Amino acid sequence: MKRDYYEVLGVERNSDAGHIKKAFRRIALAHHPDQNPDDPEAAKIFREASEAYEVLGDAEKRDLYDRYGHEGVEGRVQTAGADVHDIFSHFGDFFGDLFGGRPFQQARKGRDLRVRLEVPFSEVLSGAERSIQLRRNRPCTTCNGTGSESEQGPETCGMCSGTGQVVQRQGLFVMSTTCPRxxxxxxxxxxxxxSCDGRGVHVDTSPLVIHVPAGVSSGMQIRMRGEGDQADPQLPPGDLLVVFRVEDAPAPWVRDGADLHQPLALDLPTAVLGGQVQVEGLDGLMALTIPAGTGEGAVLPLHGAGLPNPAGHQGDLLVHVQLQVPRQLNPETRALWQSLKDRQDETA
Ligand SMILES: [Zn+2]
Ligand SMILES: [Zn+2]
Structure with missing residues (x-):
């Protein structure tokens, strides 16, 4: 059950836009994920407040919400269920304003990296661990990112006394220039x-293990915190975004999320009288009961025989019936069909 958005932000139903913005600003600041790292409760409150503000902070969505409740805005709330850091980019300007007008992520951590990982269908069933090679800047392991052999880091520059600027006087003029040393x-x-020439960072190409979740589908992405670029050892590393591209299911299956669809050629007598047939399942042949009177296009489910679902319960195998009308009859079968037809003509 979703909480009422007004309740989430702690505002009255008739509050004006400025008041709502202020309420969200207060909650966002207190539960900001950078201020509360690894605090799932803070992240949850922040996420809930962002979703509420996305609706109540928008006149059109707020009107829909007032009239129809959560159902009125269903599917229109982009931050619902999103990653907290993605929420920041969604609110872009608002948070820029909130945190002193600078782009929030770029200035405060290393660059995010993105890789695409091709996944064979076989790995969808149980997931996998894959090792990839990535080129990224990381703090030098020899000097621990200090850039100096003794790990003392830089000493104050004698030429500029640590100011970075040297002042030159030329008669009446005072000129300030960047310290050359x-x-x-x-x-x-x-x-x-x-090993790093005093830069404190080096290009790291050591293998990185990526966990491929069971039930992975194309377009799905995972964010690996802190596994991105770190060109400045003083700033936290960026994240690594892994985008999966998954091989299609092999014939006879057609994949739809966690469900698999497959056609079944069914003979007329079994369709009329019912019976049992074998269908190809992921783990080999499976028995499928055909109810008497099954028609063309009927969909018979084998519950739980589909793919794992990262978000919920196991998918189904859905069997689509295609009736096979006999084309060539021998005299004996022709006689049988003929007698069926005669009976039908009599009763009609
Ligand atoms: Zn080094
Ligand atoms: Zn200097």
Missing amino acids: CEGSGGVIKDPCA
């Missing part, structure tokens, strides 16, 4: 680390 950083590394 430290290139404006204010620090000089006296014993540069040999």
